[in-house]
Amino acid sequence: MMKRLGNRDRPVHVKDDCFKSFHFLKLYLEVALSPKLFYNKREVKQKKTILILGAGFCGIAAALELDKNIDHESYRIVVVNKRNVHIFRPNLYELATAFNERITKACLLELRESVAIPLHQIFKGTKVKCLIDTILAIDPKTKTVTLTKNEPITGEILIMAMGSAVNYYGITGLKANSLTMKSLSDSLKISCDLDNLLLKLWESKTVRDVELVIGGGGATGVELACELPGYINKLCCKYNYPRDRVHITVVEGSDRLISQGGKVVELVKESFKKYTIRLMLRTRITKATATTISLRHPDGTEELLRHDLLIWTGGVRAHPVIENSFEQRAPNGSLPVSQFLELQNLPDIYAGGDSAQIINQTTGAPLPWLAQLAQAHGSYIARRILAKIEGKTTKPYKPKFKGVLVPLGGSEAIYMKDETVIKGRLIHTLRSLVDLLYSLHILPIIPALHRWWRAQRVFSRND
Structure with a gap:
């Protein structure tokens, strides 16, 4: 029989609080707050309109660059986005593993604000207009x-x-049977579902093996897997549950991790061993149910693996609206673009970030979908548009890859660029500074510092 926590009859978490708070936040996210920046149809008719579809890394970069240099008497910049916030997606894994003694509306909103930056803050002092709607x-x-x-x-x-x-x-x-980590609400649902899973076991006084499975060994899957143990430690303490009965398994279809082989795989394996994470390489998920997944191993053998929670981080493709609206598409649904990031045979339509298939002229392979490259795409597209308006020429887009930083739990991270691979605490600190630099790029100094410090304070509770 499981012991109770001190003299209390129940943990401070209350089941109803978890679900009421989560659904409150989900509703809050779905309802667009009245933006301070508004879209005026009458004004648009008097000027040429530059429509930026999406307020991610590419869209924000393009809007800010255009606003600085364009003739606002002749052109209007309109950003169309489903939400009135810009989501800093590289930190979504922190929300999925965020621990709170009691899950309330206040703590969920605090988590939201650590990664959601209001568009009116970003575009304050500019002439960029926002249209909050679904495309x-x-x-x-x-x-x-x-x-x-x-x-x-x-x-x-x-x-x-x-x-x-x-x-x-x-x-x-x-x-139907997995959770994902593409949005803010997705990440919070992972956190709430894990908490609720152990709560139910505590209430029923049941002790059994708990199986958490992550499908996909890319950057998202690896950083989530390495951050989960700290969260699980706190949950097990909260519900007095045996820590050695909670297991994490990462299933990856290739023999690579974070899209890399060799030294990177070995360093990630070291972190997995440290956190007792089971790794299955060259193993594919072929079917999923509410409680099991079917696996196919490299030798062709099949295995049925039980799971209590399945989190899928195994792949992305272009937005479905793009796939349904354009005839010429890459296999992943993205839009093939020229060396000037413009669509072939469709002048004055540009694509960047995850919407574009951009071929690396050196290797002949498509560029990876990374936040740093999406930001660079947006800036380049803006400069290209400005040059065409002024009748000037521009050089073709050339990617500048700065390397990849991936957190590995606690205060460790790994840095990869070409043949350089470094792992350690200093890299984790560097990752934090990169977040700060991005905030300073899109926000005034004081709001940027405030947002960054608040996020660091929230995330430090996970370590």
Whole structure:
């Protein structure tokens, strides 16, 4: 029989609080707050319109660069986005593993604010206008965008920066029986579901093996796997549950981790061993149910693995609106672009970030979808548009890869660039500074410092 926590009859977490608070936040996220920046149709008709579809890394960079240099008497910049916030997605894994003694509306909102930056803060002092709505369809020929709540809007120039969606690769039952980590609410649901899982076991006084499975060994899967042990330690203490009965398994279809082989794989394996994480390489998930996943191993053998929680981080593809609106697409649904990030045979339509397939002219392979590159795409597209307006030429886009930083739990991280691979505490600190630099790039100094410090304080509770 499990012991109770001190003299209390129950943990301070209350089941109803968890679900009421989570659904409160989900509703809060779904309802767009009245933005301080508004879209005026009458003004737009008097000027040429540059439509930026999406407020991710690419869209924000393009809007800010255009605002600094464009003739605002002739052009209007309109950002169309589903939410009135910009989500700093590299830190979503922190929300999925965020521990709170009691899950309340206040703590969920605090977590939200650590990664969600209001658009009115980003565009304060600029002439960028925001249209908060859901995009239903795009007509490339007329450059008309169909929206859910507003009338269709047409622009003279379009920038496709809509991000990506989860790719389930047609695996039977995977979408219905797994959690993902693509949005803020996705990440908070992982945290709440894990808490509720151990709460139910505590209430029923049941002790058994708890199986947590992560499908996908890319950057998202690895950083989540390495951060989960700290969260689980706190949950087990909270519910007085045996820590050695909670297991984490990472299933990866290739023989690589974080899209790398060799030394990177060995260093990640070291971290997995430290946290007692089971790793299955070259193993594919072929089917998923509410309680099991079917696996196919390298030798062709099949295995049925039980799970209490399945988190899918195994792949992404272009936004479905893009796939349904454009005829010429890459296999992952993205838009093939020229060396000037412009669509072939569709002048004045540009694509960047996860919306674009950009070929590395040196290697001949598509560029990876990374936040740092998406930001660079947005800046380049803006400069290209400005140059065309002024009748000037520009050099073709050339990627500048700064390397990848991936947290490995606690205060460790790994840095990778070409043949350079470094792991340690200093890299984790560097990752934090990179977050600060990004905040300073899109926000005034004081709000940027405040946001960064608040996020660091929230995330430090996870370590």
